Amino acid sequence: MKKIIEQNGYKIRNIIKNFTGEYNQDLEQEVYVKTFLNLDKYIEKNKFSAWICTIASNICKDYLKSSKFRLNQNTTTNEDILNNIPSTKTPEEIYSSKERQKIILREINRLPKKLKEAIILLEFEDYSYEQISSKLKIPLGTVKSRINSARAILKEKLSFLLKEGIDEDNEK
Numbered sequence: 001m002k003k004i005i006e007q008n009g010y011k012i013r014n015i016i017k018n019f020t021g022e023y024n025q026d027l028e029q030e031v032y033v034k035t036f037l038n039l040d041k042y043i044e045k046n047k048f049s050a051w052i053c054t055i056a057s058n059i060c061k062d063y064l065k066s067s068k069f070r071l072n073q074n075t076t077t078n079e080d081i082l083n084n085i086p087s088t089k090t091p092e093e094i095y096s097s098k099e100r101q102k103i104i105l106r107e108i109n110r111l112p113k114k115l116k117e118a119i120i121l122l123e124f125e126d127y128s129y130e131q132i133s134s135k136l137k138i139p140l141g142t143v144k145s146r147i148n149s150a151r152a153i154l155k156e157k158l159s160f161l162l163k164e165g166i167d168e169d170n171e172k
Helices: 002-020 025-037 048-065 067-075 078-083 091-110 113-123 129-136 140-171
Strands: none
Touching: 002 025, 002 048, 025 048, 048 129, 091 113, 091 140, 113 129, 113 140, 129 140
8 A cells, every 4th residue: 555655646636625725634545545445456557656646636526515625614714714824935935926816717617517527637647638538438528628628627717817827027
């Protein structure tokens, strides 16, 4: 199990952070427990890292649907967020960065299910287009179409973030 953690820990932590907006050790532990309990169900023809990443994604999705997540969202303050981020950035930059991440994740979550699924597999779980096609059991062209559509929607919805970044750069 130690080898599994060493080889996949970074990916698992990134998936958790991308889904929830922060690192959550409890979720990471749950991934490893579920992996250990289901090792007999792993099919060797697939990449192990893709399998464990799917477990991590499913655990994150379940967590986001849970009342525990909603409770944490209601009790976490901006001050809590700022105090728990080691950084050389100013508090304003940290806050701005966290807010941008939340906005991006919110817009990804608002995508239609099929588009969201494809973009998460590509961008957060590092699946190739071919792996996405295989996992979702859809043609490669459909994968490309969904990802292009998701990107176009996100570009439109998030274009104001690019403008803010340009304005901030011009002020410096």
